[in-house]
Amino acid sequence: MYIGVDIGGTAIKAGIVDESGDIVKKKETATNVHRGYEAIEKDIIDLISDLKKEVEEKGNTVKSIGIGIPGIADVNHDIVIYCTNLKWRNVPLGKNLKEHFNLPVYIENDATVAGLAEAVKGSTKGYKNSLFLTLGTGVGGSIIINDKIFNGSHGIGSEIGHMIVGENFYDCNCGNNGCLETFASATALIKYTKKLIKEGYKDTIIMDKIDGDLDKLNAKIIFDSAKEGDELANKSVDRMVKYLSIGIGSLINIMDPGIIAIGGGISKAGEFLLDKIREEVPKYVIFNEVKFADIVIAQLKNDAGIIGAAMLHNFM
Amino acid sequence: MYIGVDIGGTAIKAGIVDESGDIVKKKETATNVHRGYEAIEKDIIDLISDLKKEVEEKGNTVKSIGIGIPGIADVNHDIVIYCTNLKWRNVPLGKNLKEHFNLPVYIENDATVAGLAEAVKGSTKGYKNSLFLTLGTGVGGSIIINDKIFNGSHGIGSEIGHMIVGENFYDCNCGNNGCLETFASATALIKYTKKLIKEGYKDTIIMDKIDGDLDKLNAKIIFDSAKEGDELANKSVDRMVKYLSIGIGSLINIMDPGIIAIGGGISKAGEFLLDKIREEVPKYVIFNEVKFADIVIAQLKNDAGIIGAAMLHNFM
Numbered sequence: 363m364y365i366g367v368d369i370g371g372t373a374i375k376a377g378i379v380d381e382s383g384d385i386v387k388k389k390e391t392a393t394n395v396h397r398g399y400e401a402i403e404k405d406i407i408d409l410i411s412d413l414k415k416e417v418e419e420k421g422n423t424v425k426s427i428g429i430g431i432p433g434i435a436d437v438n439h440d441i442v443i444y445c446t447n448l449k450w451r452n453v454p455l456g457k458n459l460k461e462h463f464n465l466p467v468y469i470e471n472d473a474t475v476a477g478l479a480e481a482v483k484g485s486t487k488g489y490k491n492s493l494f495l496t497l498g499t500g501v502g503g504s505i506i507i508n509d510k511i512f513n514g515s516h517g518i519g520s521e522i523g524h525m526i527v528g529e530n531f532y533d534c535n536c537g538n539n540g541c542l543e544t545f546a547s548a549t550a551l552i553k554y555t556k557k558l559i560k561e562g563y564k565d566t567i568i569m570d571k572i573d574g575d576l577d578k579l580n581a582k583i584i585f586d587s588a589k590e591g592d593e594l595a596n597k598s599v600d601r602m603v604k605y606l607s608i609g610i611g612s613l614i615n616i617m618d619p620g621i622i623a624i625g626g627g628i629s630k631a632g633e634f635l636l637d638k639i640r641e642e643v644p645k646y647v648i649f650n651e652v653k654f655a656d657i658v659i660a661q662l663k664n665d666a667g668i669i670g671a672a673m674l675h676n677f678m
Numbered sequence: 679m680y681i682g683v684d685i686g687g688t689a690i691k692a693g694i695v696d697e698s699g700d701i702v703k704k705k706e707t708a709t710n711v712h713r714g715y716e717a718i719e720k721d722i723i724d725l726i727s728d729l730k731k732e733v734e735e736k737g738n739t740v741k742s743i744g745i746g747i748p749g750i751a752d753v754n755h756d757i758v759i760y761c762t763n764l765k766w767r768n769v770p771l772g773k774n775l776k777e778h779f780n781l782p783v784y785i786e787n788d789a790t791v792a793g794l795a796e797a798v799k800g801s802t803k804g805y806k807n808s809l810f811l812t813l814g815t816g817v818g819g820s821i822i823i824n825d826k827i828f829n830g831s832h833g834i835g836s837e838i839g840h841m842i843v844g845e846n847f848y849d850c851n852c853g854n855n856g857c858l859e860t861f862a863s864a865t866a867l868i869k870y871t872k873k874l875i876k877e878g879y880k881d882t883i884i885m886d887k888i889d890g891d892l893d894k895l896n897a898k899i900i901f902d903s904a905k906e907g908d909e910l911a912n913k914s915v916d917r918m919v920k921y922l923s924i925g926i927g928s929l930i931n932i933m934d935p936g937i938i939a940i941g942g943g944i945s946k947a948g949e950f951l952l953d954k955i956r957e958e959v960p961k962y963v964i965f966n967e968v969k970f971a972d973i974v975i976a977q978l979k980n981d982a983g984i985i986g987a988a989m990l991h992n993f994m
């Protein structure tokens with residue numbers, strides 16, 4: 363048995379996962395970021411201890427612990443180098459867990475972990491080389507090459523949200539202009555739609571759906587309106603699809619994966635989004651007369667973090 | 679012994695290469711593209727036959743044949759799918775060579791082959807994961823992952839010249855706008871410099887060096903003028919470096935290679951170019967406080983094609 367932990371800004375979710383990647387038992391607790399690292403580490407240890415006890419009570423053993431974090435860890439999985447949302451910087455999470463439990467501990471970026479789960483049990487299963495893009499508040503990425511997680515020589519790869527794909531009207535949080543994240547995240551979609559409305563583009567059903575209150579705008583409302591044929595909503599979605607497809611096209615030109623899965627909140631737009639992406643991407647693929655990557659919606663939703671984290675032991 | 683063949687628009691170069699990647703003997707002939715595929719294939723067979731005979735006369739055997747082409751081949755190395763410059767499309771080069779010589783035949787893109795040579799005997803030797811960018815008439819790329827050539831699931835990867843890095847004043851030959859090739863090739867550098875001069879930017883030592891004849895302009899003249907402090911030349915070079923660095927930065931964010939080598943005609947600008955790139959790239963690397971890829975100038979010049987092609991057998 364394996365234990366997987368998915369650390370997010372809102373909740374810490376942990377689970378017992380069996381050899382085939384199925385979750386046997388789940389437990390979670392609120393993150394409460396403001397408490398700071400030590401208190402959160404204690405809760406993580408408590409969650410893992412409880413689950414480990416359950417495993418052992420049934421006569422089984424825990425073989426390893428895997429953790430997904432919204433940031434990056436060092437290549438030895440000892441130190442979490444950055445977790446912007448959690449305000450962690452150089453915290454010894456892996457080191458402390460290894461010492462406490464005397465078990466192998468693997469720490470990886472949460473998008474990487476979710477992409478691994480898709481490769482083991484989800485939408486990209488059966489493909490040797492795959493990419494996973496999570497389109498949510500930001501844009502995260504995961505790369506599987508030859509059935510293993512690939513995050514480069516220093517562990518800083520697969521930051522697909524920060525590939526530059528064009529020029530944008532606002533800068534990315536990272537300081538650069540034109541990051542994929544500033545075109546293809548939910549945040550970006552909302553920002554551009556608000557911009558158009560503020561510039562006078564008011565003949566839209568979106569205004570009814572949000573009672574004229576721009577603070578109520580979200581990606582679902584924009585996609586729903588686009589599906590209903592709203593001009594403004596389609597303008598926003600099409601712009602997003604254009605730059606997302608430039609990014610995907612460049613990734614195909616560079617890495618030529620067997621399959622690309624789209625996850626995260628935006629992926630709930632489903633076939634409507636997928637049809638548009640599949641139509642747009644070939645324009646940017648240089649050898650588009652040859653077979654290239656399949657593009658699909660990710661399958662595993664909220665459980666991907668726990669499953670992927672638990673599976674890390676076998677795919678590093 | 680191995681035979682490596684480097685097929686270019688001007689010459690077909692072939693060589694006998696020993697186990698350690700050293701060229702023992704070279705032979706070449708003019709390509710004369712206009713003759714068409716069959717005549718060129720015959721010359722390739724003749725070149726290989728001559729070299730094979732020499733190897734056998736010394737009591738050795740040829741273990742495999744490797745070919746570098748300015749295009750792409752199918753994953754079985756039977757058919758050359760495209761070679762734009764040679765006007766080849768779906769020609770059975772690999773199939774015919776395999777039948778003729780009854781030896782393993784490997785066909786790869788010329789940039790991929792040159793990148794492999796750098797990894798085996800040149801600037802990227804000793805790094806498990808490396809990228810090679812060749813900046814010449816166009817921009818080519820080569821990716822080595824875990825000490826093997828990586829060109830994806832359908833053999834269409836490593837087309838780094840066609841990743842989109844911005845918006846440009848002219849379209850790429852591929853039909854898209856903003857390809858790295860349209861910013862970072864010699865062609866792009868010349869095109870932008872001509873544009874500035876035509877727009878009235880005439881206070882430049884470049885005009886003396888080319889006797890006022892824009893047709894005489896080349897990348898060397900622009901770099902030489904930049905080194906001498908010419909404002910126009912530096913404006914051109916800096917723009918090239920900016921977009922090249924956006925491309926390299928994105929590649930680091932995605933793939934995090936151990937090292938990136940710059941080859942091709944533009945790389946003759948040496949340390950002058952390298953200093954500028956090394957200063958600019960960190961701006962676009964998201965985790966730039968952690969160690970990231972070394973950036974160097976490629977070492978093997980004209981021989982890279984033969985050496986890399988001959989080494990293909992061991993790195994696929």
